[in-house]
Amino acid sequence: xxxxxxxxxxxxxxxxSFELTARQLTEYFLERIERLDGELGAFLCVDxxxxxxxxxxVDSRRKAGEPLGLLAGIPVAVKDNICTQGxxxxxxxxxxxxxxxxxxxxxxxRLRGAGAVILGKLNMDxxxxxxxxxxxxxxxxxxxxxxxxxxxxxxGGAAAAVAAGLCVVALGSDTxxxxxxxxxxxxxxxxxxxxxxxxxxxxxxxxxxxxQVGPLAKNVRDAAVVLKEIAGVDERxxxxxxxxxxxxxxxxxxxxxxxxxxVLRTALNESCHPDMLRVFEESxxxxxxxxxxxxxxELPHLRYGVAAYYLVAPAEASSNLARFDxxxxxKRVAADDLAETYARTRDEGFGxxxxxxxxxxxxxxxxxxxxxxxxxAQRVRTLIRQDYARVFERCxxxxxxxxxxxxxxxxxxxxxPLSMYVEDxxxxxxxxxxxxxxxxxxxxxxxxxxxxxxLTGPALSEGRLxxxxxxxxxxxxxxxxxxxxxxxxx
Amino acid sequence: MTTAYETVIGLEVHCQLLTKSKLFCGCPSSYGxxxxxxxxxxxxxxxxxxxxxxxxxxxxxxxxxLALGCTVRERSVFARKNYFYPDMSxxxxxxxxxxxxxxxxxxxxxxxxxxxxxxxxxxxxxEDAAKNLHGIGSGTATLVDFxxxxxxxxxxxxxxxxxxxxEAESYLKRMRELLMFCGVTDGxxxxxxxxxDANVSVRPHGQSELTTxxxxxxxxxxxxxRKAIEYEAxxxxxxxxxxxxxxxxxRTWLEGQEKTVSMRTKEEAMDYRYFPDPDLPxxxxxxxxxxxxxxxxxxxxVAKRARYVAELGLTSADAVVxxxxxxxxxxxxxxCAGLIRVSDLAPSKAGKRAANxxxxxxMRHIRVEGLNAEIAVSANDVVALLALVVxxxxxxxxxxxVLAEMVESGKGPQAIVDEKGLAQVSDSGELLKIxxxxxxxxxxxxxxxxGGKTGLLGFFVGKVMQATSGSANxxxxxxxxxxxxxxxx
Numbered sequence: 001x002x003x004x005x006x007x008x009x010x011x012x013x014x015x016x017s018f019e020l021t022a023r024q025l026t027e028y029f030l031e032r033i034e035r036l037d038g039e040l041g042a043f044l045c046v047d048x049x050x051x052x053x054x055x056x057x058v059d060s061r062r063k064a065g066e067p068l069g070l071l072a073g074i075p076v077a078v079k080d081n082i083c084t085q086g087x088x089x090x091x092x093x094x095x096x097x098x099x100x101x102x103x104x105x106x107x108x109x110r111l112r113g114a115g116a117v118i119l120g121k122l123n124m125d126x127x128x129x130x131x132x133x134x135x136x137x138x139x140x141x142x143x144x145x146x147x148x149x150x151x152x153x154x155x156g157g158a159a160a161a162v163a164a165g166l167c168v169v170a171l172g173s174d175t176x177x178x179x180x181x182x183x184x185x186x187x188x189x190x191x192x193x194x195x196x197x198x199x200x201x202x203x204x205x206x207x208x209x210x211x212q213v214g215p216l217a218k219n220v221r222d223a224a225v226v227l228k229e230i231a232g233v234d235e236r237x238x239x240x241x242x243x244x245x246x247x248x249x250x251x252x253x254x255x256x257x258x259x260x261x262x263v264l265r266t267a268l269n270e271s272c273h274p275d276m277l278r279v280f281e282e283s284x285x286x287x288x289x290x291x292x293x294x295x296x297x298e299l300p301h302l303r304y305g306v307a308a309y310y311l312v313a314p315a316e317a318s319s320n321l322a323r324f325d326x327x328x329x330x331k332r333v334a335a336d337d338l339a340e341t342y343a344r345t346r347d348e349g350f351g352x353x354x355x356x357x358x359x360x361x362x363x364x365x366x367x368x369x370x371x372x373x374x375x376x377a378q379r380v381r382t383l384i385r386q387d388y389a390r391v392f393e394r395c396x397x398x399x400x401x402x403x404x405x406x407x408x409x410x411x412x413x414x415x416x417p418l419s420m421y422v423e424d425x426x427x428x429x430x431x432x433x434x435x436x437x438x439x440x441x442x443x444x445x446x447x448x449x450x451x452x453x454x455l456t457g458p459a460l461s462e463g464r465l466x467x468x469x470x471x472x473x474x475x476x477x478x479x480x481x482x483x484x485x486x487x488x489x490x
Numbered sequence: 491m492t493t494a495y496e497t498v499i500g501l502e503v504h505c506q507l508l509t510k511s512k513l514f515c516g517c518p519s520s521y522g523x524x525x526x527x528x529x530x531x532x533x534x535x536x537x538x539x540x541x542x543x544x545x546x547x548x549x550x551x552x553x554x555x556l557a558l559g560c561t562v563r564e565r566s567v568f569a570r571k572n573y574f575y576p577d578m579s580x581x582x583x584x585x586x587x588x589x590x591x592x593x594x595x596x597x598x599x600x601x602x603x604x605x606x607x608x609x610x611x612x613x614x615x616x617e618d619a620a621k622n623l624h625g626i627g628s629g630t631a632t633l634v635d636f637x638x639x640x641x642x643x644x645x646x647x648x649x650x651x652x653x654x655x656x657e658a659e660s661y662l663k664r665m666r667e668l669l670m671f672c673g674v675t676d677g678x679x680x681x682x683x684x685x686x687d688a689n690v691s692v693r694p695h696g697q698s699e700l701t702t703x704x705x706x707x708x709x710x711x712x713x714x715x716r717k718a719i720e721y722e723a724x725x726x727x728x729x730x731x732x733x734x735x736x737x738x739x740x741r742t743w744l745e746g747q748e749k750t751v752s753m754r755t756k757e758e759a760m761d762y763r764y765f766p767d768p769d770l771p772x773x774x775x776x777x778x779x780x781x782x783x784x785x786x787x788x789x790x791x792v793a794k795r796a797r798y799v800a801e802l803g804l805t806s807a808d809a810v811v812x813x814x815x816x817x818x819x820x821x822x823x824x825x826c827a828g829l830i831r832v833s834d835l836a837p838s839k840a841g842k843r844a845a846n847x848x849x850x851x852x853m854r855h856i857r858v859e860g861l862n863a864e865i866a867v868s869a870n871d872v873v874a875l876l877a878l879v880v881x882x883x884x885x886x887x888x889x890x891x892v893l894a895e896m897v898e899s900g901k902g903p904q905a906i907v908d909e910k911g912l913a914q915v916s917d918s919g920e921l922l923k924i925x926x927x928x929x930x931x932x933x934x935x936x937x938x939x940x941g942g943k944t945g946l947l948g949f950f951v952g953k954v955m956q957a958t959s960g961s962a963n964x965x966x967x968x969x970x971x972x973x974x975x976x977x978x979x
Contacts, residue, residue, distance in 0.1 A: 083538045103531050105538060204537040208768035237769055238542045238827070283906065316768055319572055322581035323535045342574055363765035366571075374765060 003028050004165030005486055008222045011168065012070045016062070022055035022073030026117050029075040033119065033166050034095035036485060039147055041139045042161040043087050044438075046079050046120035048325065050308045051075065054117045061115070068407040070225050072115030077160050077167040080121040081128055082213065083202040084108050087118075091204050092136040095127045095349025096330045099276040105202020106237070107171060107213050107230040114229050119167055123157030126351045128175055130208040131423040133182070134414045135353045138211040143186060144447050144482035146174035151183030155216065159186035162216045164485045169217040169226050172473070175207050176309050176425025177403075179214040184402035184452030187441045187480055189469065191223050194435035195457045196241040198227075199234030205320040208239070210431050219459045219479075220440060224248040227462065241460065257291025259468060262395030265296050267303065268425050273405025279451040280401050280441035286475040287399070295395050299387040305428040306421055311364045311377035312432075318361030324349065330422070338357050356417065374468040385433045397468055398456040400426050402439040406449035430456045444480055495692040495730075497723040498700060499658050500650035503665055504643050505675045506683040507550045508861065513617045513639035514541030514584060519642070521681050525635040533640035535579030540769050543568075547642035549616065550674045550781035551591055554644055555613045557672050557790060560595030565638060566614075568770040571762045576634050577619040585645075587764040590614035593775065597648070597668070598792060599660040600809035608661055611647040618643050638682075644674075644859065650700065655716030655723075662686055662715055667791045671816045674684065676860030679710050685711075689907060690719055691736070692726045701736065706750060710741040718743040722750045794819060802826060802841025811849055818856065822848055828873030833880040836939050843876060851893055866897045875903040883907065884914050884962055916963040921954070925974050927965070928953045939975050947971060 003011065003025060014020040030048055037043050078084060081091040083101035085108075090096040104112065111118070125135035133141040133156025141156040143149040144164040151160040157173030159182030162170050172179040174192035183190025192214045203213055215226035225248075226309040232245030263284055269277065288294055326332030326345035333344035350358070364373035391398060403423055413420045430437040436459070439452040453472075457465045473479075481489040512519045516530035531539035547559055552562055569587035592613040598605050620639035624632045646665065652658050652836050666677045677684045691703035706722055709715050720742075726736045741750040766772075789797070795809035804812065812822045822844055829840040855866035874895070884907060895906045907913055915921060927948060929936050939946040945969070954967050 089537070091537070099537070101531075101538070103536075112935055171900065200538075201540050202538040205540075205769075236542060237540050239540075239768075315765065319570055319763075319765070322572060322574065323537070323579065325574065325581060327576050328534065328579065329536070338576070365765055367761045370763070370765070387907065482849070 002165070002486055002488065004032060004200060005218070005481065005488060007219060008070055008074055008168060008225045009216075011074060012072070012188065015073045016068070018062075022058040022062075022117060023052060025073060026051050026055040027117070027162045029119055029167055032036070035477070036164055037161075037166060039142060040144060040160050040164060040166075041141045042123055042157040042164070042166060043077070043120050044090060044123045044138060044157070047118065051117050051119050054112075055276065055424045056113045069229075071111065071229060073117060074115075074168050075117045075119050076111060076226075077119045077122050077158065077161050078108060078169045079124050079155050079170070079172045081124060081173055081204040081206075082108060083172060083204070084118065084121065087121065089121065089204070091127045091177050092124045092138055093135045093349065093351065093354070094331060094361055095324045095326075097307050098293070098296055099330050101202075103202065105199040105213075106199035108202065110230050111171070111226075116404070122155070122161055122170060122172075125154035125156065125178075126354050127204070128154040128173055128178055128211075129317070129318070129357055131177070131181055131352050131420050132408070132410070133157065134342055134410060134415065135351055137351050140410055143449075144485055145187065145407070146447075147464040148409055149166030149413060149449065150185065150410050152185035152403070152407060154178040155182050155190075158216045159188055159190070162186070162188045162218060163482045164450070167369065171226070171230070172214055172216050174212050174214045174431065175205075175210045175313060176431050177424040179216055179456060180427050180437060180452070181403045181423060183216055183230075183439040184441070185407040185450060186277050186451070187444075187482065188216050188218055189220045189223050189225055189441065189464070189473070190214060191220075191466075192430065192437045193227065193231060193462060194241065194436040196239050197460065197462065198231050199237040199240055201234055203234040205316075206314040208248055208320060209316060210309075210313060219473055220438065220466055221249070221252060223438075224466045231462075235338045246463060248463055248466050251463040252470055254467040255291075255482070256287070256468055256471045259287075259397065259464075259466075260372065260395040261287050261292045262297035262391055263294050263295050264398055264400035268404070269401070271404060272401055273445070274399050274441075275445035276403070276405050276451050280453055283399060283442045283453045283472060286464055286472055290471050290475060296394060297391045297398060299384065299391065301380060301383040301387050302425075302429050305384065306425055306431060308377040308380040308384070309424070309428045309432060310360070310421055310436050311373050314357040314361030315364045315374045316361065318358045318365065321350075321354070321358055381432045384429055388429075388433050388456075392458045396457070397465060400454050400456070402426060402452040403454075406445040406451050426454060430454075434457055436462045436465055438465045438469045440472055442472070442476070448483075450480065493723070493727070495723070496695050497653055497655075497719070498650050498691045498693060499652035499654075499719060500689040500703075501562070501606070501648045501652065501658060501661055501691070502663070502687045503646040504618075504685045504687075505554075505646065505669055505672050507547050507642040507644060508676060509544055509547045509550065509642055511544055513544050513547050513642035515617070516905065517640065519640070520755045521678075521683070523637055525633075525637060528637040529639075533579060534636055535581075539673070541584060541767070543770065543773065544642060547780065548591075548773065549783050551613070551615050551642075551644050552780060553786045554674045555592035555595065556780070556784050557668055557787045558595040558597060558610055558613070558646070560592040560610060560613055562592055562775060563589060563777050565589065566591045566773045566775075568615075568766045568767045568773065569765055570767045571616075573760045573762060575619075576632065577622050577639065579620065579636060579639055582888050583616060584621065584770070585616035586614035589772075591775075593626055597661060597664055599652075599657055601660055606651075607690055608651045608657075609649040611649050613644050613646050616643050616645055617641065625900060627713070630680075640704070650691075651842060655719035656886055658688060658719055659712055659716045662712060664792075667813070670861060671788055671791050671819075673786075673788070673816070674862065678860060679712070684851070686715070688715070688719055690722045690726070692723050692730065702738050704736065704738065704750075705740045706743060707740055707753065708919055714743055714745060717748065721748065725750065737845075791819075798841060798845075801837055802845075803838030804841055808842075808845045808849070811853075812845055815856075815858055815863060816861060817858070817865070818848075821852075821863075821865060821869050823851050824869035825872050825876070828869060829876055829880070832873055832877045835880060836900070843880070847872070847876060855897060867893065871896060871902055878903055878907060882914060882916055882965075884912055885960075885964060887958065888912050888914070908917055912961060914963045915958055915961050916966050918966060921962055921966055921970055922974070924957050924962070925950075925954055925970050928957060929974055936975055947975075950975070
């Protein structure tokens with residue numbers, strides 16, 4: 001089987017038995033990126049020399065007899081809003097074009113510490129604002145399943161790279177569905193951890209009370225390996241959950257029989273693509289066959305999710321993005337005075353969607369409007385949290401579609417921001433409530449495009465969600481892979 | 491000075507806390523380093539950086555608040571104050587808005603012999619801005635030094651209870667000394683660790699409604715507080731009486747020209763769009779922390795002065811000098827305690843003697859730097875020196891000589907007295923012999939003395955002191971001379 005199709009554990013086994021070197025594996029993926037990424041645009045920057053150097057170091061450590069973990073020598077890629085020391089980090093924005101951070105994000109530090117090889121930085125919607133990866137100031141990303149379609153966003157580059165086998169696993173970020181929805185569109189597994197489970201230090205902030213770094217992988221085991229490495233308390237992030245990471249791998253093989261699965265019934269389901277509803281049904285049947293107990297559940301305030309999110313997130317973003325002013329780093333457009341310099345720099349540096357959200361957020365926070373908008377939206381979050389609390393009295397995990405349908409064509413929604421926002425209707429509520437959620441590939445549409453279902457659990461229940469996703473993945477007859485990228489799947 | 495109008499003043503004091511590191515990162519917060527050498531991703535506002543609160547800073551803020559009689563909120567919230575300016579690396583300042591750490595409390599001021607309590611509205615924590623250096627190069631560039639950015643501040647908002655420039659000056663002086671004695675600030679106005687803005691308005695006497703106020707910024711010395719406020723009040727009254735209206739604006743005091751000028755009007759005032767900082771959980775302070783902070787509140791200067799007067803025999807004036815700096819007070823108290831122990835003096839006598847000596851002889855040997863002071867002679871040595879005077883081993887005059895030698899050589903007083911043979915001669919027998927010799931030598935003066943010119947006693951005392959190289963005990967000499975000379979005295 002091609003390396004591009006193999007799991008982390010399979011590759012790790014070959015690396016530790018010296019059947020394969022980290023350098024060989026790294027060069028393998030670098031060659032694939034070179035050959036295949038041209039039409040996808042998943043990578044904004046490939047660090048060939050750095051990657052080879054990292055691989056060589058792992059190889060010598062292994063030769064020297066050092067005990068190494070599962071991720072040692074495994075080629076990974078990182079979304080371009082996660083700081084990598086010495087490697088450009090642009091958030092796909094012109095305002096950070098060429099910006100090179102002097103420090104690593106905590107998650108990058110931890111991956112490097114585990115010996116992972118960082119191949120490069122992944123394309124995304126600018127500042128993580130978008131659901132189609134068409135808001136990148138460099139170029140859009142294409143879905144490997146059909147290059148005329150969107151890979152989803154904002155971690156479109158990450159999902160596409162994993163789906164096309166350009167890296168083994170990827171790190172994305174999720175604020176309102178940004179790892180899960182692209183995961184669903186590209187047929188890969190994506191985890192958004194409990195808010196605070198993974199350190200945000202070094203993740204360029206979009207909406208501070210919602211952002212989380214999350215792994216994308218071909219299967220949930222691989223994602224769990226990464227999550228185990230990156231999760232856990234970090235004293236540099238005051239919003240971190242104050243506990244160590246867990247051994248998520250220990251959850252595998254756990255019998256899910258008897259698990260109570262809440263099947264989310266909402267009015268939204270009516271507007272779902274029929275293939276999504278079919279796949280949703282099929283997932284329920286699979287879980288039932290595994291011995292799970294299904295109960296219907298409702299989240300009465302779910303319908304306010306989009307509105308609440310599109311007030312809270314832009315509000316926080318308007319403040320978080322204020323630092324991009326051309327004074328200390330990034331792009332500066334020189335002008336006659338200070339105010340003009342700020343205005344020109346930000347006007348030329350930011351794309352349309354970013355500007356739209358900054359204006360929306362500034363408005364929502366302004367005097368006279370704060371109570372009606374920002375404060376109100378925060379209260380809706382409390383109501384949604386309460387909805388989930390009630391639901392979790394009756395079930396252990398909630399099953400729902402990840403997105404209303406499969407990937408849409410590039411260009412189809414970019415002219416209508418509101419229709420784009422509705423793409424996140426299922427993904428937003430767990431974000432607003434700070435709960436962990438996993439999107440797992442559940443089937444294909446009649447056009448051959450992937451569809452994912454979402455599992456949501458109570459805070460810090462990643463272990464149980466991972467076990468459930470694992471059981472679901474194994475219950476599917478065959479694994480789907482993007483056609484044309486793997487020998488085994490022409 | 492009475493005026494046709496009443497001046498209403500509310501002072502906002504920004505005071506840097508003497509922590510080792512900044513409020514939200516581990517960078518050192520000390521003054522005077524090379525520009526941009528005490529910075530990190532957090533205080534530079536680099537993408538992805540996050541603030542983490544400094545616990546010591548919170549402890550100091552609580553200590554200051556308790557010293558001022560404020561209540562401490564068990565749950566307060568850090569909020570972002572959003573505005574664009576190059577001295578804010580993130581273009582927002584992390585401050586506290588709706589739920590500050592402390593509220594209430596007050597500070598007693600003194601003008602002439604009257605004291606008044608000025609109420610405090612609130613005290614909250616916030617980070618300091620970086621430093622803009624204007625007019626660099628050809629004069630149009632501004633350079634920014636981020637060393638100061640992120641330094642912990644407390645903002646103390648006083649109610650508009652002050653009524654004159656004099657009162658304002660007293661408030662600031664008392665606030666500064668209280669905070670210095672608490673050990674939370676070094677009170678350095680020049681370096682900017684203690685800053686003040688004044689909100690000034692005027693109104694006719696008897697009116698209780700507040701009128702439009704102007705905010706005076708850049709008042710960074712006590713000398714100019716009173717002048718600036720008086721000027722501004724007069725200026726506003728002139729505007730009002732000539733039919734105009736006072737504009738709500740920010741003004742700055744120009745030291746050279748002795749006037750206030752407008753910086754910007756409040757019409758352009760910002761909507762800061764305050765909201766709770768989502769990177770920082772609410773600041774929860776438990777009872778234990780408050781108790782611990784309360785234990786760190788020392789005896790405050792006003793109480794100290796009262797105690798010095800009541801128990802240690804000082805005058806109010808002495809007490810003010812002895813509490814001029816926390817180190818001076820500590821030194822004075824150490825010397826007092828030592829004297830009481832060693833010489834068995836009553837506290838009021840020990841205090842008076844110590845204060846006198848320190849004021850006349852030691853003050854010039856004290857070098858103050860922030861909250862620290864270098865004093866050229868240790869309290870122990872001063873105690874030993876004064877003990878010798880109390881025991882009449884040496885005279886007060888001789889003590890000054892010994893002190894000079896102590897400062898110069900670093901030796902202890904007993905050693906110097908022994909070396910120089912300065913021990914006072916008090917033995918009556920010895921002195922009597924010398925006195926008889928002197929009286930015999932100056933027999934005509936002795937005659938005049940006996941004839942009624944009693945003022946000549948001083949002449950004889952001088953001669954005896956000369957004969958003994960100054961080491962005779964003057965009191966004993968006096969007594970014996972009178973006896974020897976006899977006459978009607």
